[in-house]
Amino acid sequence: MSVLLHASCVAIDGRAVLITGESGAGKSDLALRLIDRGAAxxxxxxxxxxxxxxxxIAAAPDTIAGQIEVRGLGIMAMAHRSPMPVSLxxxxxxxxxxxxxxxxxELCGIGVPAVALDPFEAVAPIKAELALRELGLRQ
Incomplete structure (x- = not known):
């Protein structure tokens, strides 16, 4: 089974973190801040x-691989890692x-640990990393 999900996704220590939300909710913003902390x-x-x-398994569609939207700057090229196993x-x-x-x-018939975060909190990237460490290990 394959699904195309409206989301952003980064990899931390070889494990993918999916970030979902409505348009403008802060998906790319949180992804950029996680990338700044070492995510891919x-x-x-x-x-x-x-x-x-x-x-x-999460992967970039070929048409947008290696691109990220930076609000106020536009679409930017960026190195990417794909495919990656999803943990959070x-x-x-x-x-x-x-x-x-x-x-x-449940996504594609597989249960994935889920958390709700406010992406604009200063500590949101740290909370995401803690959740991956704590919840992602329970899979």
């Missing part, structure tokens, strides 16, 4: 997802609970 771009705006041997889903615009229970979202 997988794909921006659209991510192709495939289930392969029980693992969710960050949902922008979802209600943020103070002490959330662990949850997941």
């Amino acid at each position: 771009l997988v794909s921006d705006d659209q991510v192709r997802l495939n289930a392969v041997d029980g693992q969710l 889903l960050i949902e922008l615009g979802a209600p943020i609970e103070r002490m959330p229970e662990p949850r997941s979202r």
Whole structure:
């Protein structure tokens, strides 16, 4: 099964983090700040997802591979890593609970740990890295 998801995606330590949300929610902004902290771009705006041997794999569609939208500057070329195994889903615009229970979202028939974050908080990239470390290991 293959799905094209409206999302951005970065890789941290060889594991993909999907970032979903409405247009203008801050997906590319959070992706850029994670890249500034050492992550690698997988794909921006659209991510192709495939289930392969029980693992969710994220890849950039050929038409946008190696490109990221930087609001106010336009489409910029950037090195990217694709395909990558998905370990975490960050949902922008979802209600943020103070002490959330662990949850997941099913994509292509595979459960992926999910968290809600505010992408514009100064600590959002750090929270994303902590969530990957803590939740991504529970898969």
